[in-house]
Amino acid sequence: MPKKSLAEISREMAGIDIAILSTHTENGEIANRPMSNNGDVAYDGTSYYFTYEQGRTVSDIQRNPKVALGFSSEAGLFSKGVYVAVEGTAELIRDKAAFQQHWTSDLDKWFDNGIDTPGIVLIKVKAKRITYWTGREEGEVVI
Known part of the structure; x- marks a missing residue:
């Protein structure tokens, strides 16, 4: 069975807003927390x-x-659901122009002053390897 491309995986992920972001703590443990894509779900890695x-x-x-990062969608009447695991590198961005590019009105409930909220930062995660599962099919894309 042919493996999926990044574009095909992205189409399967369309609409998945919440990801689990995993980081390494100072004592070497792994910490996980849910994060929102802010509705910016066109995935290109x-x-x-x-x-x-x-x-x-x-x-x-x-x-x-x-x-x-971990993403999942539930199986539905016409889909098998998709599970995606991403290994990547994070970058911290403190530039308001970048904030504006990725801001949606849904974020206003978390950040009272929009992109001018004191102390906000944008985390950019660039994938290096993506593993996916859809039903019995699984594969990997290395970027």
Whole structure:
């Protein structure tokens, strides 16, 4: 069976907003937390997440930028569902122009002053390897 391309995986992921972001803590443990793609779900191997500067997520990434993301969609009447695991590198962005590019009105409930909210940071995750499962099919894309 032919393996899927990144574009095909992206189509299967369309609409998945929530990912589990995994980082390495200072004592070497793995920490996981749900993060929203902010409705920016056209996946090309890079994804973006807003958080607060003082959060452990930021200090974890500053110490070790190697992260993982987990995505899943439920099986439905016409789909098998998809499970995607991403290994990548995170970058912390503090540029308001970049904030504006990835901002949606849904974020206003978490960040009172929009892109001007003090202490926000944008996490950019660039995938290096993507593993997927759809029903019995599985595969991997290395970027």
